[in-house]
Amino acid sequence: MKIILTHEVSGLGAAGDVVDVKDGYARNYLIPRKFAIRWTKGGEQDVAQIRRARKIHEIQTIEQANQIKAQLEGVKVRLAVRSGDAGRLFGSVTPADVASAIKASGGPEVDKRRVELSAPIKTLGSHETSVRLHPEVSATVSVEVVAA
Secondary structure (H helix, E strand, O other): OEEEEOOOEOOOEOOOOEEEOOHHHHHHHHOOOOOEEEOOOOHHHHHHHHHHHHHHHOOOOHHHHHHHHHHHHOOOEEEEEOEOOOOEEEEEEOHHHHHHHHHHOOOOOOOHHHEEOOOOEEEOEEEEEEEEEEOOEEEEEEEEEEEO
């Protein structure tokens, strides 16, 4: 099935790309989560609009990405969450939580879809996360999870 991506999907493409995927993947995952829309001839106009919007929000150059990387790696991120007696969290820390904690700590604004957690954060302590700023530049951010 041919679809138009409306958001960046890891391993598949960026917003505005027209890709061919299996029917079930498109019907059951991408389209219900609004990551993609069905491709139509009239959809080509949507592709141009999505690409213009992506260009505005996208980090344009590697130099700009390296500047943001330097800012991110200099920020100390603390995230206060509810936890139980043994240091386990009620729930887990999401990429959206990490992105808002970076902003609250005085760092640059980061899109939650660019924050990559290697595993769900479900315990107190210090955890490493990566932020994909550019296809060639990725920043590592240390997030300290403390009890609220």
